Amino acid sequence: MVGVGALGTTALAACSDDGGAGEEAPEGPVELRMTVWTASEDHLxxxxxxxxxxxxxxPDEVSAVTFETIPFDGYTTSLTTQLAGGNPPDLAWIFESNAPEFVQSGALVDxxxxxxxxxxxxxEDVGETALELWQDGDALYAYPFSNSPFVMFVNTDRIAGSGQPNPADLVASDGWTYDAARDISAASAAALGGAGLVVRDFDYMNWTNLATVWGGWDAEPWSADGATSEFDSPEMVxxxxxxxxxxxxxxxxxxxxxxxxxxxGDTTMTITQISRxxxxxxxxxxxxxPLPAGPTQQQNIVGQAGVGVLAAGKNPQAAANFLAYFTNPENSASLSxxxxxxxxxxxxxxTLAAGNPVFSEPQLGIVIDSISGATTKPSHANFAQVDTTARGAxxxxxxxxxxxxxxxxDVSEAIQPLLEA
Known part of the structure; x- marks a missing residue:
């Protein structure tokens, strides 16, 4: 997928200078448009x-708010094209992977x-760790409206049918590790056919989903400042x-x-988000x-999405005011x-039980624990180009x-120049 990086930070920055916050406020109520990637009738x-x-x-400030669905696979490309083409939305969902580029480019309003x-x-009720990806100094450029944790779903019928230990029992005895998950998965697949362990949506393409695995080794694809590749570190290897x-x-x-x-029903366990x-x-x-422990640690991972106000939009203050309403305590409870x-x-x-009726209270406790102190999937200011290059290598x-x-x-050598770009 061609993303923000293909059009460049320069294009984003240029869009942020085209008006928006610098224009005079329009007279009378305005119409707001917000881009999203969901097409769910319930969500919309x-x-x-x-x-x-x-x-x-x-009524004197806003006459209408519309939500424009852009397909998930081409979302960032389409959003950036709108920005470059002078047709920016007022608000937009933004992937965590592209957050640094949007934050650093000036394309978003504080x-x-x-x-x-x-x-x-x-x-003050908004968790500080949830804000980290969307901040630059004291400025906050998007609200992290979704913090969906990755957990391990387990087919307990297949576990019992293959005579393997129940992962929940291993959690209770501090024996829930990646080695244990591997051994259970291999044994169940050998006994019953089908598959053992699947990292959902990885498909040998979306390599960032492997963060749910390498986190147990305390590995990272690049340094915290994004400037140096760590793909060839001993932990990652x-x-x-x-x-x-x-x-x-x-x-x-x-x-x-x-x-x-x-x-x-033919797979023993899968790493995926609770929305599945x-x-x-x-x-x-x-x-x-929870995600298993690796040899170094047990690491919780979330997929995060933010809602930002576009600086190039025609109504940045009206959009920011609506964002404050959209994410206030009452509406956040509904969105949850x-x-x-x-x-x-x-x-x-x-609170979470209302939107997740298939989960028991103990399971929802696991969900909550999996959000607390979690890190996000990899992100970078040049993510689109880094992503494509790493995938190929x-x-x-x-x-x-x-x-x-x-x-x-080889991956490390290939992405290093892009990390410095």
Whole structure:
């Protein structure tokens, strides 16, 4: 996918200078447009309900709010094209992977003052760690409306049918590790057929989803400042060698070209986000457990999305005011039906149960624990180009006789110039 990086930070920065916050406020009520990547009727219906209530309460400021769905796969490309073409939305969802580029480019408006000064907003309730990716100094350039944790879904029918230990019991005894998950997965696949462990949506392409694995080795693809590749670090090489062996030696993970869907019932366990629970149809018994521990640590990972106000938009202050309403405590509680919130007061089983009825209270406790102190998937100011380059260089790793350390070194060499760009 061609993303922000293909059009360049320069294009984003240019868009931010085309007016927006610098223009005179329009006379009379304005229409606001917000881009999203969901096409769910339930999601869009809730958004519109919140927006219509805001319009009714602020008829002199806003006459209408519309939500424009852009397909997930091409979302960032389409959003950046709108910006470059002079047709920016007023507000937009932004992937965590592209957050640094949007934040650093000046394409977004600082909304901290608007949010923190809005009566009843209770800005202090928003977890500080959830804000980190969207801040630059004291400025806040987007609100992290969704913080969806990755957990391990387990088919307990397959676990019992293959005589393997229950992961929940291993969690209780501090024995829930990646090695244990690998061994259980390999044994169940050997006994029952199907697949063992699947990192959902990885598909040997979306390599950043492997952060849910390499976090257990305390590995990172690049340094905290984004300037230096760490893809060839000992920690990353050890994690990738573990993953490679689990595929080609232990047969615990299905190899390239193999289709395996946990929710079809023929896979023992899968790493994925809690929103996938909507695919469960009751055809098998299941459970969720935290991500396993690696040899170094147990690391929680979230996929995060922010809502930002575009500096090039025609109505930045009106958009920021609407964002404050859209994400206030009451509306955040409603949005938590679908999007795990960053508000600490809402991270409790009672609130989350309303939007996740298939989860038991203990399972919702796991969800909450998986959000607390979590890190986000990899992000970078030049993410689109780094992502494409790393994906291509990693292709050589997905063969049985691959030299994992050599491939990791090749990936590191390939992305280093892009990290410095």
């Amino acid at each position: 219906g809730l958004f519109q309900e919140i927006a219509d209530a805001y319009v009714a309460d602020h 909304v901290r003052e608007t949010l923190s000064s809005t009566e009843g907003y209770d800005f 050890d994690a990738l060698e573990w993953f490679h062996d689990a595929i080609f030696t232990q047969n615990a993970i299905p190899g390239p070209g193999t289709s395996a869907d946990f929710f079809a 629970a909507s695919s469960l149809d009751g055809s098998f018994a299941w459970d969720i457990v 039906l679908y999007f795990p919130p960053p508000r600490e007061s809402l991270l409790n089983p009672e 990693l292709d050589a790793m997905w063969t049985p006789d691959a030299d994992v350390a050599a491939v990791a070194a």
